[in-house]
Amino acid sequence: MAEQTSGGTLPVDGRVPLTYDRIIRTAIELIEREGEQALSMRRVGGELGVAAMSLYNHVSGKEAILDGVADRILAGLELEADPEADWRDQIRALAHAFRRIAHEHPRSMSVVLSRPAVWTSSLPVIERMLTIAELAGLERRTAVRVMRLFMSYVMGTLMREEGMANTLRHIAQDGARAAELVDPAAFPHVVQSACELLSSDFDADFDFGLELLIAAIERLPRTPR
Structure with missing residues (x-):
């Protein structure tokens, strides 16, 4: 037996039906909260209040969930x-639309x-860039x-930001140890640029590189019209 509600059909026990959409949304929430390593069929099932085996009626396994997460994140691109x-x-x-969804879902973007x-989910981005x-x-x-080149720059920058953020956190936590590892005689320019290297402005860096990319595109030969 089921009853009709404004949101659709619900079982008489009041539980929300298990759907592919709910599984993917729950997976994204779990990844953003605890990281991709926390994702498993059992964990997602637990978050949804169902046995892990119930998920197999909608997804073939963990890899399918991860593909669904990637598809959902890219679908949010404006x-x-x-x-x-x-x-x-x-x-x-x-470029900024891609960067925006990465900041909204940093762990899922990984x-x-x-x-x-x-790559099939990237087709709308590829089509837009070719246009x-x-x-x-x-x-x-x-x-x-x-x-x-555009895709490599945007995605590569996002990956670099994540790695740099982790590196800067480690240096901040153990600055003395990091200083001991840098020999001023061997790395004079690194030492002289230490303040700049340790105070990275990711937004400014991104825009700087993007403008260089646009300037380079401007200089390419055009198709005669």
Whole structure:
């Protein structure tokens, strides 16, 4: 027996039905709270109040959940652009849209960057970037190379930020030990630039690199119109 509610059909015991959508949302919440290493069929089932075996009616296993997490995060990208906007502004908007969802779901973004089968979910991003490259007047082969460079820059920067954040935390926790490992005679420039190296502004670094990328694209040969 079931009863109708404004939110759909519920069992008479009041429990919300188990669905693929609930499994993926719960997995994302768990990853953001405890990290990808905490994810397992048993943990997700426990979060949902069901036996792990119940999940197999909706997903084939943990790997399928991770693929679903990556798909869901990428689906949150804002890809709509003002058709009248300059191609440079469209590149900036796309880069910052990707960066925004990474900041909203930092631990889940690590899943996105590590999934080998997530490329199909990236197709909307690839299509948007190729459209921008066409708007910029680039020929097809160059447009594909620019798209690859763009994806590498944005994703690589996000991975670097995560690694740098961990490194800076470790240095802050054991500054004396870190100082002992740096020989001023062997690494004079590192020592002289220590303040700058230890006070990384990730937002400024990202924009600096993005503007260099756009400036380089501007100098590429255009397809004759």
